[in-house]
Amino acid sequence: MFITLHAAAGALAGELSPSYPSAFAFGFLTHFPLDMFPHGDRGFGHRAKHGRAARAYTLMVIADAVAALALMYGAILTGRFDKPFHAFLGALAGVLPDVVVGLTEYAQVIKKSARTYFRRFYRFHTFNHNRVITFYDFGMKFGLVxxxxxLLLILKLW
Structure with a gap:
């Protein structure tokens, strides 16, 4: 899933939460059901670990993160949230699993580190991400659509 979608879902969960800790927790939990559905990126990161593909993948992740930040910034500025800090915490927590996985992959692939501090979480995330997708996945274009x-449905619920 794209970071923008995880941030939007986390923000919605955070907005609906009664407290800061629950906003963070519910935002974090929104990540996993979204990743279970086929969305066209199953092997994308694995194909992009070296050379030109790695640079293109990195630029795509940066563009996605900037889009997520712009979406959240715009929503907060326009008053879309009654509890903007709750929404912010939910959005932050919604993307946190992918940040942990990204740092783990960076340590393993780029730095060739045998140490992985979040190894169990990494395995859980990968299992969750590929559970349904193993049997069926869309192409990248259909996954993007x-x-x-x-994302539009989530924004409508804001």
Missing amino acids: YQVIV
Whole structure:
């Protein structure tokens, strides 16, 4: 899933939460059901670990993160949230699992480190991400369309 979608879902969960800790917890938990659905990126990161593909993947992740920040910034500025800090915490927590996985992959692939501090979490995230997708996955273009539709539905609920 794209970071923007995880941030939007986490923000919605955070907005609906009664407290800061629950906003963070519910935002974090929104990540996993979204990753279970086929969304076209199953092997994308694994194909992009070296050379030009790695640079293109890195630029795509940066663009996605900037889009997520712009979306949250715009929503907070326009008053879309009654509890903006709750929404912010939810959005932050919604993308946190992918940040942990990204740092783990960076340590393993780029730095060739045998140490992985979040090894169990990494395995859980990978299992969750690939559970349904193992049997069926969309192509990247269809996955992008699917994610945009889900994002629009979440934005409608804001």
